[in-house]
Amino acid sequence: YPGPVEVGGIRLRNHLLLAAGILGTTGASLARILASGAGGVVTKSIGPSPKEGHPGPCLIVVDGGIINAMGLPNPSAAFTEELAALQGEPVVVSIFGGTPEEFRTVAGWFAGRASGLELNLSCPHAEGYGAAIGSDPALVEECTRAAASYGVPTWVKLTPNVANIGEIGAAAERGGATAVVAVNTVKAMRISTALRRPVLGNRFGGLSGKAIFPVAVRCVYDLYEACSIPVIGCGGISTADNVVELMMAGASAVEIGSAVIDDIDVFSAIAKDLYGPDGVDAQEIVGCAHA
Ligand code: RRO
Known part of the structure; x- marks a missing residue:
């Protein structure tokens, strides 16, 4: 298209990327999304040791x-192997770790095997990983510096579950980030009134999709100032008008996740409107x- x-040191085919965590676990699914018109793709987050994940239900x-x-x-x-x-x-x-050293290790496996890295400092329900790091400016700076030491483009994905996202973004920039991505999911939970217990196997989770789009607009707006x-904007995008709005807030590119579950060809549909x-x-x- 254009x-x-x-963006942030990475050459994309257009402004629309697949967000981390959605269909990003195999080389074949990533290739399918690229073939459907995405300008780039972000993988499911990879960490320092293999992990099975939480007990189900894990998605509602x-x-x-x-x-x-x-x-x-x-x-x-x-x-x-998938790359x-x-x-x-x-x-x-996308990579995660619990310490700057772990970020350095995992970044080392993938630096040079991909266009760049996206540090996940923002999973809302990951004990010791994710938002625990991503809400502390000093740790954000250290983890970013460790991963960015390979000199490859290093994006940092931030959590909306903080009062000071601008300050966190500025810390990532000091650590050597080449772009910041906002946002990861919003802390959430549901309780079954019939069963009188939380619905998710892990009790707590992260909300994505249309409901969080205004949260993304505000976070991108704050980061653009800071x-x-x-x-890079992310959170609830499903139309070209959403993309335009996030760009007006300050996004140089966007990531789309939940909308891909409803329509695997959402990238070409949005690109047609955006670039038509x-x-x-x-x-x-x-x-x-x-x-
Ligand atoms: O795997 C997850 O549960 C997960 C991750 Br790593 C993340 O960054 N954000 C999210 O909503 N879920």
Whole structure:
């Protein structure tokens, strides 16, 4: 569509990426999403050791979205095999760890095997991983510095479950992030009134989908003010107008997740509207709502 776009050091085919965690567990599913018109893809998060994930149910559909508590299931270093057939494609590997050292280790497995890294500092229900790190500016800076030490493009995905996302983004930038991504899921839970107990096997989860779109707009707006690196918008996008709105808030590109579950070809549908005759000049509108 618009030709290549460079965001945070990574060359994309357009402004629309697959968000981490959705259909990102195999090389075949990532290739399928690229073939359906995505400008790039982000993998399911990979960590320092293999993990089975939380007991089920680990995903429930609610009004306006989905609550998940997958529990960081991943094959760890063995995931490198899934990347073999995707060399040269716009693939970003999402990684997590519990310490700066673990981030350095996991980043080392994938630096050079993909277009870049996305550090997951933001899972809302991961003991010792995720948001526990992502709400502490000093730890965010340290983990980012450790992973970015390989000199490959390093994006940092942030949690909306903080009072100071701008401060957290600025810490990632000091650590060497080449872009910040906002947002991961919003802390959530449901209780079965019939069974009188939480619905999810893990009790708590993270909400994604249309319901969180306004949260994403606000977080992107704050990060655009606080950072000088690009901001990538994520959270509840399902239309080209959503993409335009997040760009006006400050997003240089966007990630789409939950909407892919409803329509695997959502990327080409949105691209058609975004880049068609009635479309907008993306470059021209980024951050225009700050004027
Ligand atoms: O695997 C998960 O449960 C999960 C992760 Br790693 C994340 O970053 N965000 C989320 O909502 N779920």
